[in-house]
Amino acid sequence: xxxxxxxxxxxxxxxxxxxxxxxxxxxxxxxxxxxxxxxxxxxxxxxxxxxxxxxxxxxxxxxxxxxxxxxxxxxxxxxxxxxxxxxxxxxxxxxxxxxxxxxxxxxxxxxxxxx
Amino acid sequence: xxxxxxxxxxxxxxxxxxxxxxxxxxxxxxxxxxxxxxxxxxxxxxxxxxxxxxxxxxxxxxxxxxxxxxxxxxxxxxxxxxxxxxxxxxxxxxxxxxxxxxxxxxxxxxx
Numbered sequence: 001x002x003x004x005x006x007x008x009x010x011x012x013x014x015x016x017x018x019x020x021x022x023x024x025x026x027x028x029x030x031x032x033x034x035x036x037x038x039x040x041x042x043x044x045x046x047x048x049x050x051x052x053x054x055x056x057x058x059x060x061x062x063x064x065x066x067x068x069x070x071x072x073x074x075x076x077x078x079x080x081x082x083x084x085x086x087x088x089x090x091x092x093x094x095x096x097x098x099x100x101x102x103x104x105x106x107x108x109x110x111x112x113x114x115x
Numbered sequence: 116x117x118x119x120x121x122x123x124x125x126x127x128x129x130x131x132x133x134x135x136x137x138x139x140x141x142x143x144x145x146x147x148x149x150x151x152x153x154x155x156x157x158x159x160x161x162x163x164x165x166x167x168x169x170x171x172x173x174x175x176x177x178x179x180x181x182x183x184x185x186x187x188x189x190x191x192x193x194x195x196x197x198x199x200x201x202x203x204x205x206x207x208x209x210x211x212x213x214x215x216x217x218x219x220x221x222x223x224x225x226x
Contacts, residue, residue, distance in 0.1 A: 041157075090158060106150070106159070106160075107157050108156060
């Protein structure tokens with residue numbers, strides 16, 4: 001059983017396009033996250049979201065927007081893709097409201113390549 | 116500021132012990148984590164330790180925490196080729212809804 005799943009696994013697209021990455025968790029978790037892992041493997045949090053609150057890392061461009069149709073899904077929509085957006089994007093989820101005590105479980109990642 | 120540092124590479128022989136080190140700067144960390152990332156795969160939670168603990172052992176894994184020096188280590192006993200991966204140290208911050216990850220240590224296990 002897949003706990004946190006993401007689609008697609010690979011995404012190749014042209015600069016300027018708009019794309020979405022989907023994330024689903026079947027763990028019954030309350031909070032979901034998006035991370036960006038760059039080519040040097042540095043992992044940075046982009047968003048954390050639960051039913052009540054969206055917390056945005058202030059360094060994330062507003063071209064990136066999370067969209068949550070329900071508690072089990074948090075999709076990442078990216079407008080006007082740029083070359084620097086190429087990275088692996090990880091979705092994660094945790095119980096609770098996203099506090100420091102919550103252990104996060106990660107999806108397999110989506111490798112985005114912008115040409 | 117928040118910063119987590121790790122050495123980027125480690126090579127060991129199969130059967131030896133591996134020790135992966137991590138230092139962090141934020142004294143408000145309450146939980147510290149080790150994640151494993153195999154090639155082309157996502158992050159797998161290996162183990163975590165609460166900041167008031169010095170040591171945690173889980174089968175071949177031993178986590179040591181020196182809170183005074185803000186130093187965390189992961190020891191893998193009897194390292195196997197299947198342990199080859201990138202290991203990320205991460206801290207959960209007291210006041211934010213953030214996990215801060217280190218850059219990852221690439222462990223190579225040689226036969």
